[in-house]
Amino acid sequence: MTHSNLPAYRPAQIALHWFVMVGVIVQIAIHEPMVRETTAQYRGVAPDPSDATLAMMHGLIGTLVFVAVLVRLWLRFRYGAPGHAQGTSSVQAAIASLVHNALYACLLAMGITGMLTRSGVANLGDLHFFINVAMFVLIVLHAGAAIFNQFVRKDGTLARMIPALRK
Numbered sequence: 001m002t003h004s005n006l007p008a009y010r011p012a013q014i015a016l017h018w019f020v021m022v023g024v025i026v027q028i029a030i031h032e033p034m035v036r037e038t039t040a041q042y043r044g045v046a047p048d049p050s051d052a053t054l055a056m057m058h059g060l061i062g063t064l065v066f067v068a069v070l071v072r073l074w075l076r077f078r079y080g081a082p083g084h085a086q087g088t089s090s091v092q093a094a095i096a097s098l099v100h101n102a103l104y105a106c107l108l109a110m111g112i113t114g115m116l117t118r119s120g121v122a123n124l125g126d127l128h129f130f131i132n133v134a135m136f137v138l139i140v141l142h143a144g145a146a147i148f149n150q151f152v153r154k155d156g157t158l159a160r161m162i163p164a165l166r167k
């Protein structure tokens with residue numbers, strides 16, 4: 001099947017989608033120094049200075065991801081999305097939309113709970129952790145569905161986010 005005439009996401013939407021994905025992977029990889037520093041902060045003891053750089057990076061990259069998600073949502077409201085691939089049943093379309101909305105909600109909630117915890121307003125570290133687990137499950141489902149649709153159903157779903165796959 002040719003996908004070159006299928007509607008795709010705008011370049012900015014594509015760039016931000018993959019930026020957010022890389023950001024989330026980095027965040028999960030560097031969370032431990034942030035947890036140690038925050039535990040010390042809320043116990044009122046001095047944090048280990050060797051955790052400072054990576055903890056600062058977790059806050060910085062997380063904030064950039066949060067801003068990128070806000071820009072993505074703005075682009076989504078401004079320009080919309082290409083809609084589901086041809087041949088997608090209404091049930092599949094409803095599940096895909098639900099997962100996309102849940103992913104946006106988790107991304108926003110990660111940023112908000114992280115910032116409130118880091119700034120000392122409220123210790124929402126447990127919530128931050130549980131949302132991260134839920135988001136991880138959704139990401140696995142989401143990526144699995146995209147790969148299945150692209151390579152088994154061959155409906156060009158992934159080509160909407162990876163223009164090089166368009167043919």
Ligand code: HEM
Nearest residue numbers: 027031034035038059062063110111114115117118125129
């Ligand atoms: C999508 C973006 C983010 C992801 C995927 C992420 C991921 C994580 C993970 C996996 C943990 C470890 C949770 C635990 O084991 O208890 C963590 C901890 C933490 N993160 Fe994030 N994070 C994100 C954004 C942020 C932001 C924007 C901030 C603040 C500016 C932040 C601040 C924190 C803090 C303070 C902790 C320690 C919480 C605790 O002590 O329990 N995070 N993050």
Ligand code: HEM
Nearest residue numbers: 020021024076081084100103104139143146157158160161
């Ligand atoms: C941190 C990881 C990820 C997050 C948070 C995420 C989030 C999202 C969201 C919220 C959308 C909906 C965009 C919109 O319509 O506004 C989307 C679309 C999409 N994502 Fe991801 N994604 C992630 C990783 C991946 C991966 C690993 C793949 C591929 C293997 C992928 C493939 C796609 C595709 C193909 C679409 C378009 C779906 C369609 O047109 O129906 N995503 N993603």
